[in-house]
Amino acid sequence: MPTAPAPHPQNTDELYQALQENDRRPYGRTRTVTAEELVETAEQFEEPVPLVHALFELQEAYTYGSEPRKSPVVFARLLTLFDEQPDVFDERLRHLLFWRFKWVAAALRALPEIPLASLRQWLTEMRDRYEKAGLGLQPYYGQAYQLANHVGEDTALAYELWASRTRTRLSDCEACEICERALYHLAAGDDERALRTWEPVLAGKESCQEEPARSVSHSLLPLLRTGSTDRARELHLAGYRSCRRNPSMSQEVGRHLEFCALTGNEARGLELLAENRSLFDEVDSPLDLLGFLTGVEVLLQRVEVLGHGDLPAAGYAGRTWTVAGLRAEVRGRADELAARFDTRNGTTAHTDRRRARLDRAPLLDALELTLRSRSLDDAIAAPDPVPAARAAAAVPDSLTELILRARALDEEGHPDAQACWARLRTLVVARDYTHPDDPAVGPLVQLRADLLSEEASRAGEKDEFADAAALHEEAAALYDDAGLPGQAALARACALFPAVEALEQSADGAEAKVEALTAVHASTVRLHEDTPGLEPYQEARLLRLRATALGLRLQTSGSEEHVAPVLAEVDLLQAFATRHDLDWQISGARMLRASTYALSRDLPAAVTELDALLDRLKAHGPAWHLPRTLGLRGRLRLLLQDPSAAHADLTEGLRLAADWPADALDTTRLHADLAETCLHLGRPDEALRHLTRSAELEMRRGSRTDAFCAYSNAARLSLDMGRVEDCIALLDSLLAEPDVAAGEIDDRLLAQLRLTRARALRAGEDLKAATAEFVALAAESAGWDDDPGSHAMIAAETAVLLGESGDFGRARAAADQALAAHAKAPSYEQVSNCLRELARLQAQQQGSDGLADALAYLADAGRIADEARAAEHEARGRSLDSALAYEHGRVNAHAGEYETALAALEKALALLGEPGRDDDRAGEWAECVRLAGAVEGIYLERVGPALSRVDAAVSHLTASGHTEETELLISLAARLRGEE
Structure with missing residues (x-):
């Protein structure tokens, strides 16, 4: 990276070096301020040539730093120097001077305080100067056309006078002229012709400082209108990255925001707006600012129409904005700017164009722009993502019925219990809550214990182990107060597990975890044996916790001696559940047995157990156990090298899981397993969809680390697939998350995201x-x-x-x-x-x-x-x-x-060594022969030995079946023989 220039170069050589270093900087305040300082330094040398170079650098910094008011002032100094000392300007500097007449014309158009007469006078000056210097007038007519278009006059004649003339060395670059011609056809309503005209730029055959980013931003809506949605999506991703946070390309940013608003991607639009918040204050060009603000308003208007005017939005610094509040502010400022231009120009062109953009209806209901699809609803905090239809069906209106229903569902592990507990949490914290005076419901302290217990379970699912343990213990104490020893015992048994899960997974940590799980099992057995009057569902749960503790111990140790104790506990659970007709615990026992077989590496036995369990579930239920059971069988079939069968199981599991809340059935795991299975089947696109869906679900339920890991995997996969812009857009979205900016994400995970992005940037050149x-x-x-x-x-x-x-x-x-x-x-x-x-x-x-x-x-x-x-x-x-x-x-x-x-x-x-028939080194060997043959035959001019070497290699490779590797060698041999 360029080093900072010396504050005061001591001679002209140091000045030129500092100018070169500044030229490598991105446009912005740092480059501009440095350019200003270098002009002051150049003035001290009293040599005109260094000063001319410094002034050209400063004008460039002002032009591409979106400071049009200052660019003409610098150019006036250059023009004066040219008039006074023309010999100072060599051919290159003279070319630069006449080229930048166009820059000044553009800067003056961008300033509504400059009278229209002054703009026309400047064009006359440009024409006179060009004629006096014997230069072709096509560039002048180009500026005359752009002024006519800016003002809103009839442009037909001005366009013909420009477009029909032969280009000169001072004409705008091919890419810029292509864009102007395409915009002319676009204004005439001919999308197809505009896009045909744009094609060399959009295809990357023509480019410059502002292109293709400028053309891309204008082409997005015509592409949609002509049905080229995939091309529009691709160009949006690449084009936006080329202009984001760039003050001189703020109009282009505005058009990308408009594109998001008109394709059902309002949430992405708000995300991009936040990324470009600095443009509200950094853009000094009134014309650029008008274009940017109009694009912003199109987005905010759409969000507000959809009923989300109260969402937060990134706007002017110094205050907090909502969508509605920012829209009102932006509308006022943009209306005022448009009116100033129209007053100066004597037309209504800018107000009319602005109104046309704001009146556009959405072109698509939904276009998937990035791998991270987000809706406006995702921008609203939703801690309990329970499907609305199921939540309404599961929650009784009566408070008494609601409490009893929640407990009954919870006893059997029914997924709909979540919705009931969520509703009860809301009711209990309300000031006017009155607890039912009903013996069947029990005292308020019992309900509070229930809610704490449920909250503890949710904390454990999010890996918040310390909180989970504390909440379970608090719930146990309240159950004691309520006179419910069975529930208290269950809560205390549940509190034993989170502390174990928090142990490190190092070698020492694994050993400590095995010992801790042995202790957890012993403590659970004591709680079971020492608690009188347990109801069947409570005793079954304690039995299941006992089996779970030993199952986790086996999972941690992998020791064969730990298999039998798990199976013994599972047998106890299944026998008890069968006696008491507890279908959900019978299913749980058989699931634990299958898992134990799998952990002991007897995968066929595990699959056989799951086959039998699935038959039972289809006959007796519970139905919500089917997705999880199919998911486990799918994972085992993948391990047994049967990805097709695994895909069938996991797909069916996912289909059945759609009937239940995603959190309750761990749908995220099903998506993640399907992604892995699809990769084994050679279906990377399908794998990518499942990976991103898994990440989205993790994000929604608050498991942000897991979500970032899943998204990281998706980004790497998209990069491997060559979807470079998708990869970059996904990572840019993640890296813009508030908790990333606040340093709340693990630094190594964050580094992995940045590393993948860096690799994607490299792949994208x-x-x-x-x-x-x-x-x-x-x-x-x-x-x-x-x-x-x-x-x-x-x-x-x-x-x-x-x-x-x-x-x-x-x-x-x-x-x-x-x-x-x-x-x-x-x-x-x-x-x-x-x-x-x-x-x-x-x-x-x-x-x-x-x-x-x-x-x-x-x-x-x-x-x-x-x-x-x-x-x-x-x-x-x-x-x-x-x-x-x-x-x-x-x-x-x-x-x-x-x-x-x-x-x-x-x-x-x-x-x-010479490669054999199945040798994977054939390509490396052939390349080595090729280079040796080239060195020997071409550079050392020993053609005979080189030909012998190459011909022998071709024969050997052909005989060994490596015909593809012979192509370059055959070409080299032909060259050595003079046949090419």
Whole structure:
């Protein structure tokens, strides 16, 4: 990354260096302020040429920093210098000067306080200057057309005068002119012709500083209107990223917000608005601000129409906004801006265009823009996501009936108990709550204990173990006060488990957990035996807790000696439940038995048990146990290498689970398991849908860490699938979450999200952003003393990316970090690959000048290969030794050391050996032969031996069945024979 310029360059050389460094900065206040300081410095040297360069840099900073009021002032100084000292301007500076007449014309149009007569006068000045300098007038007519369009005059003639003329060296770039022609057709209502005109820009064949981002933002609605929804979605994702938070592209941001509002993506629109909140205060161009605010208002208007005007919205700094409040503020400011332009222009064009945008009806009810689909309802806190229809059916109106219904459902573990408890929580905390005077209901203290017990269960599901244990204990004390020893015993037994779950999963932690679970079982047995008068459902629950404790112990230890005790407890539970006709506990017992078989690695027996259980559930119920049972059988079938059967089970489980609240049946697990199964079946798109659905459900129920993990997996999968923009958009959405910004998410999980995003940026060829993120991650991970392996991986990737950009000084430093981390936690292949790639890059980019540094990288890679050999490490891919020999060949070839290169390549071939029929090294061997043949035949001009080498390799590969690997060799042979 560029270093900060010296505050006061001491000579012109330092000034030019500072100007170059500032030119690498992104547009914004830092670049602009630095440019202003450099102009002041240039003035002190009393040399006109450095001052001209500094003034050009300052005008550029003002133009792309959205400060149109200052750009013409700087240009006036340049024009005066040109008139007074024309010889100071060489051909390049002269070209820049005449080019920027157009910049001034655009800046003046953007300022409603500049009279229309002054705009026309400036165009006359431009025409006169161009004619005097013998320059073609097509650029002048382009500006005349843009002024006519801005004012709202009939543009037909102005368009023809511009578009029919031959382009000159001073014409706007092809991409910008394409955009203007497309917008002309768009204004005429011809979407199809506009899109045909835009195609070279939208396809990436033409681009510039503002393109294709500007064209993309304008093309989104025409694409929707012509049915190209997938293209619109793709361009929105890529185009928005190119303009977000950029003051000079605030109008483009506004059009992306409008696109969200008209496609059923209002929630994403609010998210993007929050990301661009700074634009409210940073945009100094009235015209840009008008376009931005109108797009904002389209979004806010749509949200308010949908009945969500009270949602929070990101707006002007200094106060908290709701959607309705911000819309009123934005409307007032935008109306005033439009009126100022119309007053200046003597037309109603800007008010009319603004009204047309605000009057547009939605084009689609719903278009899935990102992998993280969110609705406006998701923006409202909903702690208990119970389907409304089921909640209404399950909750009685009578308070007495509601309490009794909640307890009855809870006894059998019925999912509808959730809705009853949720309703009771609301009623009990109300000031006017009056507890029923009914012996069947019991005292208020009993109900409070019930609610605490239910709250404890929910805390445990969210891994809030300390809270869960405390709530269970508090509930037990209240049950004692209510004279309910059976319920108190159950609560105390439940309180034993959360503390165990909180134990660390290290080796020592696992041993401690086994001991703790043995103690939990013993304590539960005592509670069971010492509590008189237990009702059957209470005794069955205690029996199930006893079996569960031993099952968890088996899961933790994996010890065969722990199998029999679990099965013995399960038998006790099933026998008791059968005697008392407790169907839900019979099902629970059989589920525990199947799980025990699975944990003891007897998967066929587990599946057989589940087969029988499913038959019983279909005959006797309970129905809500079917999804969970199908889910377990699906997971086991996947382990038994039968993904098709697993998919059938999990899909059916998910279908049946739709009848019940998602939390009660752990639908998130079904989606996650289906995602894994789909990957085994080669269905990545389906897997991605299930992964994101699992993450959404985790997020809604408040399990944010699990949600972020699931989303992280989805992001990596989307990147593996080549859906780069989807990956980046998903991660941008996650990284904008308030708890991420507040530092409440685990730093390693957050680093994983950022690492995936950095890789996606690299895959999307946004190397500048990718490099900045990798460098930041490498610096942060350097402090991970407990995880040097991850730091080695990040530092190695950072080094390669820096090398690709030619920053070999920092690349060497990052590689040294990777080597230091490797010394603590060996990462043979990762670090070796990094060093070899850096060697190639340096030799490729610098030739013989970079050979010494490249060989130093290869020397480091050689030491790693030696270490790996000594440690008897088996490489997962290429052999480190053969890969190193090949890289020596390639590096020396780049540096012109052809004899050394050929010797290294022959060593690599000897290490590889000729590939056999089923040898996966055939491609590597063929490439090594190809490079050796090229070095020998082309650069060393020994054509005969090279041809013999290549022809022999083609024959061998063909005979071994590796015909695809022969294509490049055949092409090289033809070249060596002079046939190409």
